[in-house]
Amino acid sequence: MTKEPLEDDGKGIGFFERYLTVWVILCIIAGVAVGQFLPAVPETLSRFEYAQVSIPVAILIWLMIYPMMAQIDFSSIVNAGKKPKGLIVTLAVNWLIKPFTMFFIAWLFFTVIFSPFIPADLASQYIAGAVLLGAAPCTAMVFVWSYLTRGNAGYTLVQVSVNDIILIFAYGPIVMLLLRINNIVVPFDTIFLSIVLFIIIPLAAGYISRVVLIKRKGLDWFENVFLKSAGKFTIAGLLLTLIIIFSFQGDVILNNPFHIGLIAVPLIIQTLFIFVIAYVWAQKWKIEHSVAAPAAMIGTSNFFELAVAVAIALFGLNSGATLVTVVGVLVEVPLMLFLVRIANKTRHWFPETRLVKVKGH
Template sequence: MIKTNQQSSVISIFERYLTVWVLLCMAAGILIGEFVPWIPELLSRFEYYQVSVPTAVLIWIMIFPMMLKIDFTSILNATKKPKGLFLTTTINWAVKPFTMFLIASFFFLIIFNGLIENELAREYIAGAVLLGAAPCTAMVFVWSKLTNGDPAYTLVQVSVNDIIILVLFAPIVALLLGVGNIVVPWNTLILSTVLFVVVPLALGIVVRKWVINQKGSRYFENVFIEKFDRVTMIGLLMTLVTIFSFQGERIVQNPFHILLISVPLIIQTILIFSITYFGAYACKLPYNIAAPSAMIGASNFFELSVALSISLFGLNSGATLATVVGVLVEVPVMLFLVKIANRTQSWFSSEK
């Protein structure tokens, strides 16, 4: 009992100061990329269709504990509650890309006029649009866990978004950017979906079934799952170190522009979260569906955004820098929104 209490105390302290650990890990990644560049150069060799294999493994570590909690029955039950799915898809595809375009255009072409050259400003707008048109796939499982979201419902929401991306992503980007003949890196999109959703889900189902068959459901729920309490957070921190080690040089070389790019991205994230969260409240959704719904809309599928930006505009373009800044600002902002959601949980019902 003492050991369990000590473990809970450590976890509580760890999660309470998670924002600090996140910022430290981001800084560590940037320093590694700047002063020990051979490390990210070595890791970058393990890349397939613009998807980093080391990053994929760390993302598996992040979301695997949540996948363990999912069974087929809960997935089927989630599909019987369509309001949350409708809210998420509506915000993600009828609102989010367009508000991102408007906010980015307003700041880069009007507010920051004179601080950024017009051509570069339009590249930053392009990068922002690529972020806004790609709802989150992998990281949202972390935000859902931190807000005690329904894991099965989160999975269904992410899966629906992945299917819609295949149809709407390219046309929306083409419409907003006025770029014809956009070639979406389908291999990157499909591989990312398989790696970040299908593989960890399948592994979680297999492990769940095996442990329950061997030890029983009570052992699984009360003992086995608890062993993974800190795994998600450790995976998140290691992922941030890795991602920012890849982008350290670019970030260090553009500090002022990174600050400017961050402003519309932060405003967009908070705006979309607020619209979705209050929409969930108006729809009388339970908290464990409302919180993840808002998180999915607010966060972005940065792997796809970065890959497509490199494909369309080049590695050293302003658009690619904007997508990288999207990763830089998203994690601290999302942790802030997680705290907001948890503190307002009493607004919602606790219906399962």
């Protein structure tokens, strides 16, 4: 008889990740304070740009994204056909449903329901930020959600690896399409530069270092020593990036604090909506819970580090689009922990789990 996962003890999720919302709030306060009382800091940082990309922020974002990409084992993709239903749910939700429902829900709230509170030009930027979030499926934190729902770790790796391959080719066209519908035309070369900088380069660096280090040090050392150490850079990079962002966003926050709450509403609704679609679909298809729960979590959560990076590259540090992606960070962790609890309490809805052994795990 298997032991039920401990939903509230935090096992499997690090201290910083578990309280990420708290750190984000502290970064908002610190960033706003820097912008108001030390304006020379954002003014100096704004000078270090190339092709509208902030060099200091780009370095911090690479520190965020690289450890996540190093986790991906593309050799696991050969096992994708062992349980195709779980993969179909993940891919269909991530690429055929989620970006478009995110766009519609954001448009509905920012331009219709909240129109008395949000100017039209700012609403357009908010929609753009939501699009950048909705088109980027989760890459790293989903391993935590999978662990907390007692998911099949090997199959979760397959799902994430396949999604990362698709991300390289699909993210740009989907973002450009939805932004164009929103009357925002982004040059292709700007999108292409963002994909190269924040997807292809860290993905290639992660893959190469993974292969080299595993060959030299072994898989156990790589997973238990290197990745755990590198993961600290992800948190540090994220928090420092947020402080920089909010040093530029200080006036926006102080003049429109109510907007943070307004932005959070459609993001929360979208998250719950996508979870219901993926989770119920998996249940109706009689997919085992160890596959179904991670499949739903991948579709529900976002690769917010990538969304933040692309928003900065396309629209700037002080844009409404960047603000939306940061609010996405703010709401995601507590909301996903809530959905983990739901998944664990509804385990009996699914067929008995029979784990599939995936090579290397």
